[in-house]
Amino acid sequence: MDKQNNKKKDNKQKLKRILSNNWFIIKISFETAPFFMLFMIFIAIQAQCLIFLEHTYGIKYVLEAVEFHKPFPVVVQFLLIVMISWAISFLLGTIYTNNVHQKSLPKIQKRLKEIMYEKAKELDLECYDNPEYYNEFVLSLSEADKSITRTHQIIDTFFRALTSVIVSGVFLLVTDSLSIIFVLASFGLTIFFSQLLNKLNFSNRLEKNPKERKRSYIHRVFYLNDYAKEVRLNPSIRTRLYSEFDQVNKDIYGIEKKYAVKRTWLHFVSHYLTNDFVSDVVYITYLVFRAAVQHVISYSSVVVLWNSSGDMKYNLQTMATVLPQISENSLYIEKIRNFISYEKKITSIKNLPVPKEPKTLELKNVSFGYSEKDGYILHDICLTIEPNQKIALVGYNGAGKTTLIKLIMRLYDPSEGEILYNGINIKDYDINEYREMIGTIFQDFKIFATNVGYNVVLDYTDEDTITRREKDIRNALEFSGFKEKLDTLPQDLLTELTTEFEENGVDLSGGESQKLAIARAFYKDAHLVILDEPSSALDPIAEYQLNEAMLQTVDNKSVIFISHRLSTTRNADRIIMLEQGRIIEEETHEELIRLQQKYADMWKAQAGKYVDIA
Numbered sequence: 153m154d155k156q157n158n159k160k161k162d163n164k165q166k167l168k169r170i171l172s173n174n175w176f177i178i179k180i181s182f183e184t185a186p187f188f189m190l191f192m193i194f195i196a197i198q199a200q201c202l203i204f205l206e207h208t209y210g211i212k213y214v215l216e217a218v219e220f221h222k223p224f225p226v227v228v229q230f231l232l233i234v235m236i237s238w239a240i241s242f243l244l245g246t247i248y249t250n251n252v253h254q255k256s257l258p259k260i261q262k263r264l265k266e267i268m269y270e271k272a273k274e275l276d277l278e279c280y281d282n283p284e285y286y287n288e289f290v291l292s293l294s295e296a297d298k299s300i301t302r303t304h305q306i307i308d309t310f311f312r313a314l315t316s317v318i319v320s321g322v323f324l325l326v327t328d329s330l331s332i333i334f335v336l337a338s339f340g341l342t343i344f345f346s347q348l349l350n351k352l353n354f355s356n357r358l359e360k361n362p363k364e365r366k367r368s369y370i371h372r373v374f375y376l377n378d379y380a381k382e383v384r385l386n387p388s389i390r391t392r393l394y395s396e397f398d399q400v401n402k403d404i405y406g407i408e409k410k411y412a413v414k415r416t417w418l419h420f421v422s423h424y425l426t427n428d429f430v431s432d433v434v435y436i437t438y439l440v441f442r443a444a445v446q447h448v449i450s451y452s453s454v455v456v457l458w459n460s461s462g463d464m465k466y467n468l469q470t471m472a473t474v475l476p477q478i479s480e481n482s483l484y485i486e487k488i489r490n491f492i493s494y495e496k497k498i499t500s501i502k503n504l505p506v507p508k509e510p511k512t513l514e515l516k517n518v519s520f521g522y523s524e525k526d527g528y529i530l531h532d533i534c535l536t537i538e539p540n541q542k543i544a545l546v547g548y549n550g551a552g553k554t555t556l557i558k559l560i561m562r563l564y565d566p567s568e569g570e571i572l573y574n575g576i577n578i579k580d581y582d583i584n585e586y587r588e589m590i591g592t593i594f595q596d597f598k599i600f601a602t603n604v605g606y607n608v609v610l611d612y613t614d615e616d617t618i619t620r621r622e623k624d625i626r627n628a629l630e631f632s633g634f635k636e637k638l639d640t641l642p643q644d645l646l647t648e649l650t651t652e653f654e655e656n657g658v659d660l661s662g663g664e665s666q667k668l669a670i671a672r673a674f675y676k677d678a679h680l681v682i683l684d685e686p687s688s689a690l691d692p693i694a695e696y697q698l699n700e701a702m703l704q705t706v707d708n709k710s711v712i713f714i715s716h717r718l719s720t721t722r723n724a725d726r727i728i729m730l731e732q733g734r735i736i737e738e739e740t741h742e743e744l745i746r747l748q749q750k751y752a753d754m755w756k757a758q759a760g761k762y763v764d765i766a
């Protein structure tokens with residue numbers, strides 16, 4: 153009993169959520185474009201009223217005029233009214249489709265996207281790292297426009313069907329009230345038997361599923377390139393597959409046979425007996441009886457009642473399909489709402505201002521894990537970076553280098569320990585100001601579809617920035633080694649990059665893009681520059697030049713750089729070697745080589761490639 157009550161409660165909550173999700177889009181639409189929404193509903197209602205006027209009432213009027221010899225001018229007058237009404241309706245429909253709809257829909261789409269972009273801007277990085285959340289985020293963004301269109305279609309369909317059911321229902325009630333029982337009975341029985349049929353089809357699909365998966369596997373083995381060699385070289389595989397193919401087809405045939413009779417009967421009952429048979433045979437017999445035997449309705453009424461009952465039944469069925477549409481739409485809107493309701497976890501506690509000069513950054517016993525289930529990635533890290541120091545982070549793949557950088561940037565907070573800047577926990581600083589004082593280039597930086605200058609400045613708010621800061625931009629590009637490429641570009645700093653919007657845009661190579669991205673860090677007035685594998689796409693000469701530029705020209709900034717190429721890191725003030733999330737060595741290059749431990753081994757393994765250049 154309790155279980156049943158809980159199920160009912162669950163269903164009620166589900167229905168509430170389904171309706172509230174759809175209402176969410178309806179509300180945004182009404183708030184953004186109220187006239188459009190009202191117009192849409194008005195168009196739906198008036199169109200159905202006119203269809204009734206022409207197809208049902210109009211036919212009845214004309215047939216009765218002939219049957220009962222009404223004066224011809226009166227009939228013409230009626231037809232004129234119908235024609236004028238249609239002309240007005242058509243004009244309104246055209247205005248709606250070509251004007252109001254075209255202008256208002258983008259406004260509603262823009263409003264929803266604004267809400268979503270606003271949220272996306274503040275999402276914790278954790279959300280991007282979590283594939284499940286990220287997939288949902290991408291899906292909800294890509295579904296935003298479609299959800300709006302779907303909701304509007306549902307409103308349109310619902311109001312059209314509802315109007316038609318009401319006008320046809322009233323007409324049936326007024327003309328021959330018993331008729332409505334035929335319609336409702338036929339509709340109810342059709343729905344009932346269709347549901348039984350759907351259930352049967354569903355169990356059939358479930359039963360067939362494993363067999364069909366097997367059949368599709370055998371199919372793939374015979375046509376996919378991946379299996380071609382094995383299949384040719386091992387005839388026994390072929391024989392085995394043939395026999396399995398034979399068996400699986402027999403199984404599928406057996407399942408289909410089991411369901412065939414029941415399915416045929418249910419299909420016959422739901423599609424013919426409760427539907428066409430009731431309206432075409434039983435109902436028409438009833439109508440003829442009322443007209444010919446009882447003489448209570450005219451022959452014209454027989455025609456229009458039959459017509460009208462068909463309309464009503466069709467529209468009742470349409471209304472029944474709206475509910476599944478609403479619940480499907482709700483699934484997508486749910487994702488949008490989940491995304492919008494995300495509460496960010498990384499916030500400022502005291503909003504303190506960040507010091508104007510570079511200060512000491514200190515990691516005190518920092519441990520961190522992305523999730524409880526995976527455990528810690530970093531263990532008890534203690535590290536001090538003095539102002540203007542150049543630190544290199546090295547270690548094999550997966551050692552935790554990038555993770556450490558993410559903690560320093562406060563993209564995540566440590567699970568244990570603390571990070572201090574100028575002796576104050578970084579959680580106490582204004583988060584935007586804190587991140588602003590760090591210039592970071594990650595491995596997966598992006599080049600934006602705009603000109604070279606803006607790609608360095610990364611600030612589109614001021615049109616004159618490029619002219620005003622030209623010298624700084626050029627210096628940054630020179631330090632990062634981009635100058636040579638810049639000299640070849642047709643419009644210098646104003647050259648548009650990528651061909652996304654500009655046919656004549658320039659696509660840079662991987663290394664050139666990297667140099668351009670690195671220039672951002674040189675340009676930014678940051679206290680701390682973090683370069684996560686800044687030279688991975690550079691050739692050895694460019695890498696060497698970048699290394700020199702970094703160590704010699706940025707003497708008023710602290711620098712942390714991660715690199716797998718030890719030639720880039722050898723001149724750092726201190727090299728920190730990470731292994732499985734722990735600092736295992738920490739010294740200058742010379743000292744680490746002298747110690748002959750893991751760093752020295754790594755250096756030896758790579759040295760051959762770099763000795764000549766360095």
Ligand SMILES: Nc1ncnc2c1ncn2[C@@H]1O[C@H](COP(=O)(O)OP(=O)(O)OP(=O)(O)O)[C@@H](O)[C@H]1O
Pocket residue numbers: 281282522523526529547548549550551552553554555556
């Ligand atoms: N978002 C994440 N969620 C869960 N685990 C993660 C996430 N990012 C990284 N990891 C795991 O943390 C460990 C350290 O990754 P990290 O990227 O910090 O290493 P790395 O030293 O920078 O590696 P590489 O040299 O390959 O770039 C790896 O085992 C990785 O699988």
